[in-house]
Amino acid sequence: MASRHLSRSVAMQSLYEWDFRGRKEEMLSEVVERNIKEFAAGVEDPSFIRNLINGVIEHIKELDKIIEKAAPQWPLEQIAVIDRNVLRLGLYELLFGNREEVPPKVAINEAIELAKSFGGESSGKFVNGVLGTIYREIGEPGKDDAPPAKEKKDREQETNEQEEKQLEDNQL
Template sequence: MATRHLIRTIVLQSLYEWDFYKKNADLSQVITRNIDEFGPGIDEPQFVVNMVTGIVEHLKELDETITRVAPEWPVEQIAIIDRNVLRIGLYELMFADHEEVPPRVAINEAIEVAKAYGGVNSPKFINGVLGTVYKELIESGKLVDTPKPEKTEEEKDEEKSE
């Protein structure tokens, strides 16, 4: 598992636990325990801390975005995994350094985490919400669309053989 993918998984685990306990858990203890348990020796433990604390700091804005984009799904009624995968993806789209985490990578990573930990419809739901916000950010000029990277010859050959 790639380091950043593992980090997002630890972020999800930490947010899940914090959210499950109605935001009453000691977040720093939760993060430390999850890093120790799920990611001993990861290269960037501070990335986990920064991401979780950033999400919590922007929680109101992230949840308002979810409510605006998916009004038929009140945030508190979205499955706890999906709710927190959305928060991770939205945080990376709206507040992260896009040089470090390109928007398309943030969306793809959120979808992959949803595939691994969410329900059968989670990836489609996550993709729909994040895709809508991505388009809004581009249209508003807050984000510059980056073209998909060209596939290598090896990737093209792999697709043909599938």
């Protein structure tokens, strides 16, 4: 199992346990450290697990609102605890993750794989449907921020040509 996938698995298991046992913040670090020790002994970067969990917790209200909006027929408390936490984790990576390290479609696919591994028979389809809906609504976060490489290259070339022309004009 790839290190990042294992890390997401441990993060999801920790969030599941935290959510299932009443969402007591004081127990979260104990749960996370135990799960890292028990399930992720070979993980190269355990800080990735902690960062995922802390990010989900920090943005949980926002994540839950987005999930409720994307799946209005499924109130959050009626979504299976596993599925709810897989959605939170996938949505966190989709919205707030480093898009260069984890492109949005990879974040969605990883969440689907977690749902298939840990959830019920239809969990993968459910997670795919919810995250796919959100992805279609928001587009690819950060994609519009940077111009496509060809446009950028064309603009740079145009700027260089203008500068060269100015130099020629000044020399005449």
